[in-house]
Amino acid sequence: MTRTIVVGMGRSGLGAARLLKQQNRDVVVFERGDNDALQQIAKTLGQEGIQVALGQPLTPESFQTWRDGLDAVVIGPGIPWDHPTLLQLRSDGIQVRGEMDLAWDALRQIPWIGITGTNGKTTVTHLLSHVLESSGLKAPMGGNMGLSAAELACQIASGATPQPDWLVMELSSYQIEAAPTVAPKIGIWTTLTPDHLERHGSLEAYRAIKRGLLERSQCALFNADDPDLRQQRSSWQHGTWVSGEGARPDGQPADLWIDAEGMVRNSTTTLFAADVLAMPGSHNRQNLLLVTAAALAVGLSPQQIAASLSTFPGVPHRLEHLGTLAGANVFNDSKATNYDAAEVGLKAMQGPVVVLAGGQTKRGDASGWMKTLETRACSLILFGTGAEELANLAKAAGYPGELLQCQELETAVNLAAVAVQRQGASALLLSPACASFDQYRDFEARGEHFRALVQPFLDAA
Structure with missing residues (x-):
């Protein structure tokens, strides 16, 4: 039997290990640490039939004992995609994939809404899931917050979570980089400012990772008020652009905007008042518009969207x-x-x-x-x-x-x-x-x- 090694016992690693076990794969979890808490988690995994090797640093030597039948290594987002040991494994012909990539294979039959951006993605994820769920759809959220994608896949496969109509997934640059096949039905790009440069090396590399997700999305939604995204606009052949600054941000027409009277509208009609969302800040007007554009693409009516926005309780740890x-x-x-x-x-x-x-x-x-x-x-x-x-x-x-x-x-x-x-x-x-x-x-x-x-x-x- 072929073997998969999962590196790390964080949320993503545990989800990946359990998903692989659920798929009847031979799986071993590597964890560099070794303390009482980790030993307790290892004991629980052992009872589930999942082997754990504690005190295993991410070095080529750690894999030597387990090389027989090894065909894949799964990593969580905390591990750099270009880690020297991962490069060595690839050169040896062993597949290296992110936990998100594993989850995509298990969940790709369900339409995804993939949300990325430097800031705003967590609020948009929570708000969009709330709007869809409040309108009668099953649209659980996960990924970079809440449940990992693999945990969500396990719950759906076991029946613990009902079969979703949509998956609302927050995707970080780390996760996108390690899951190049993820192709959402709807992609949302909230903002882009310099972040994670220690990991990606340059703003250009960071931008290219996020751009890849939107290029693979059937329907791409953009925040026209973000300076970096606005500069990119001419390079996009498709996409819906939203603006809290009016109908023509920077001289380019918006597809969905908030007018001078505080109404959300598009080129044909007024939809509803922007103040249905009781959250402070101009950035939340942009978040509202991105969520509205996605909900309209899903097929909800303006009335359903406005009613759902008005009952949103807010996001923990974000204002x-x-x-x-x-x-x-x-x-x-x-x-x-x-x-x-x-x-x-x-x-x-x-x-x-x-x-x-x-x-x-x-x-x-x-x-x-x-x-x-x-x-x-x-x-x-x-x-x-x-x-x-x-x-x-x-x-x-x-x-x-x-x-x-x-x-x-x-x-x-x-x-x-x-x-x-x-x-x-x-x-x-x-x-x-x-x-x-x-x-x-x-x-x-x-x-x-x-x-x-x-x-x-x-x-x-």
Whole structure:
């Protein structure tokens, strides 16, 4: 029997291993770590008939014992596609594929809506799934958030999840790169700004990966308000372009837009009022339009779309309103893991704002965020390993507000609770502008911790 090795025991790796086992494949899971928690997971997998090899780094030597019958290696998105060991395996004739590629083979009979972009994709994924589900369709979401694609495939195959009408899948550049056959029925590109350059090497390489997904999509939807996408527009022969800035963003006609009266409309008719979606910020008007364009392509009526948008509760960790503290609105924007996302979140606030930021810094242009901090933030409280670097950026930019530094988020929240009252702030915003991996396993864990820390300070409802 041929064997497949799955590398890593993260969410994607576990999903891939279980999907392969469900398909009666001989599967072994490699995990470089070895601790009590991993041993417990390994024990559970063993009871399911899945072998696990702990303490196995991603080196050619780790594969030697398992080479007999090995025909494929499956990786999760955390592993670079061009890792030297993967290059060696390919040269030896062994197939290397991403978890998303494996899931695509299992789920391609169901139409996919693939959502990518630097920022906005999580909100669009949640919002679109909600609109489709609220209109009576089965449209579970997954991929880069929530359930991994392989986990979703397992649930559908087992009957635990009813057969979907559509799959709403958030796709990161890492996942697209390792799944070059994924071809959605509808593709959505939200934004493009420099991100993950440590992994992809250049903005051009990063852009090309995302572009490939849209080129393989039967129906391609674009945000005409994004400067990078707008520059690409002439290179696209097909596609639907949406704009929150009016009928002719940058002189090019939009296919779906919000007019001066705040109405969503297309070239033939007015659809509904944009304020049916109660989420702050111009970026959410763009998200609304992309979701509307996709829902129309699916076949929903404007009335169904508007009714569903009006009941959307919001996205956890993305400008998530937690309550008030001394009268100031408190928002959890832990999903803002880069400068551009943090700038978007801050622009959605009414100043003055106490801002919590920090974590593991990324390459990128912080100038836009710094300018917005200058005009909106009365206090900037920095935490984590990137605090010093961010403080130096703020000082170099001439940030005029209060600037505080600490190591832990708990201390930052305590400082913020005092600063809100001292500054008479209208909002307290956790919007880190950094990855979470210095202190947390992911941005969700960081957001959950913030929610728990700030809870005792919130005003009684």
